[in-house]
Amino acid sequence: MFGSQVLETAIGIALFFLAVSLFVTALQEFIATALKLRANTLASGVDELLEQKKNLDPVIQAIINHPRVSPLDGKLSYICSTSFAAATMHVLGGIGDASKDQFNQLEIAIGNLPAGNLKSVLQLAASRAQGDVTKVEQEVATWFDESMDRLSGRYKRYSGYLSLGLGALLAVGMNLNAFAVGSTLWTSPVLRDQASAAAAAAIAKGATTVPAISADVLSMFGFQTFFATFPSGMALLGCLITAFAVSLGAPFWFDFLQSIVKMNVRGTGDKPAKADGS
Template sequence: MLGPTVDVAIGLVFTYLLFALLLSTVLEAAAGWFKLRAARLEQAFAQLIEHPEAVAEERNLVARWLSGLGHGSGTAKVDKAASTATLTPEEAEAATERASGDLGPSFELRHEDIYHHPLVGGGGSSRPSYVSAANFSSALLQALRAGASGQALAQVEESIDALPPGRLREALLTALNEAQGDWDKLKAGIERWYDGAMDRLSGQYKRYTQLITFILGLVLAVAFNVDTIRIVQRLYAEPTLRAAMVEQARKTVEAGAPEASKAGDLPAKAAAVEQARDDLLRNAPVGWTAPPTLTLAQLASVPGWLVTALAGMLGAPFWFDLLNKLINIRNAGPKPESGTDLAKGKGK
């Protein structure tokens, strides 16, 4: 029958909604505790600003550890070869020439020069989680002017010409050429480059956070025994449980879309995590009746935990919208045999 099937779907989606809220709340608390956004922004600055040799050195760090480099008298020579291994031919040639002194003096711009600028605010204990393109451009131009003498635009041109060959130098030269001597156009060009670069880095960060979200979701699914298969089985077998979850789901939809707490202080975030946990345990057929052990019966729940973790990645807004649609479908259909009067007066 359609009635019980829809009710089971409502109960399952409602469970996913509660689980996704718990997952997002825990992620928000973890981001605040470990300052993940601020750390990611500083890493993004390092990728944008560092010259090719520094970037290549970071790329090859793990490779050098695995191959046992870094020991013995020949380390410096081998490290230099490794540092140019992942560069473009032009960048590798420039790095070799610089090492032999053929290029003469160069202007090295480090990401700390921008990150610790007052307009960015990365100095001391303060670590920003967002920097506008306008502030970044102003900080970068001031750092470039510090490496040369003369008028402002001439200072910037001199510093850009002295930068080591690489993506940063090419991007700044492009902005400089397009500006054609106009300071405001140069600043606008740097802002466009910064926005585009941050969009690409944001994509990388999103893929990274998706992996973290899945791992954390799986941990929470196991910790609270949110087994999708077991939940469906119980909802089909227990009409009373099914009716209670449908009623609670209806009240949740009527109350409006719930959101994960974004409170700034850590105690508030911890309280939000506890509230989300209690909501899940109180309203859904989850949790452990006894301390978990590695028995064959419990290992059979692994597929259900995996499905729950994947469902949590879709986010609470997705599940709330789906829950709202299911509630509307249920209210538009015939009154179910459970004896509830949720659809009374709403049938077509």
């Protein structure tokens, strides 16, 4: 049926994009680990947040080097907002009993900080706290958490650029032409059946994190060599479409594949009842 042909072709294309996405994800993770991209992004973000290039104040250095902030092995990959706030309060002397003298000591320490983001946040927090040191710590934690959310967005953008670049390199290098894949699927019932079976197997395995599927699927579509030919014209456009599709990520294509496989199963209709009514 025409409707089944459309769905099976869509399943094959989605499977193809999933396979390439998984391969790109594996490469991306390898490169990110080798370059320590997450750790370097976090370290540079914290430096910007505390304006380390503008000043090397020993108090701020003490906060960064505090055991609650700096890991013992030196591999910085995550900083908890409450840990950062606790370290800040400890360095500034904002711990102990909740006395007026303690809060005054904290305000003096804040006043001695160099002008910058941290000082501004602490001054605002102290003015709102009404003498409660705990509230100051909570506001610092909230500020740091929000800053890390923005930094996470930056890392995702970096990852997206890397994914797009790797996708383009693979698509052009291996001539992964989305138009050719769609055309071949449309005219080959055998390939559509193979793709549908492979899609069902991928879904059963939860294949968003199984790069092994990539080699089998790409082989199924005939992609085995790298830079055997350089695409041009519509073939190049098809490769760029593949690169853009891959940048959407393996989870996107896995979810999409699941949805159209379910549509295809429903489209086949209910299993006919036997003559005995069973």
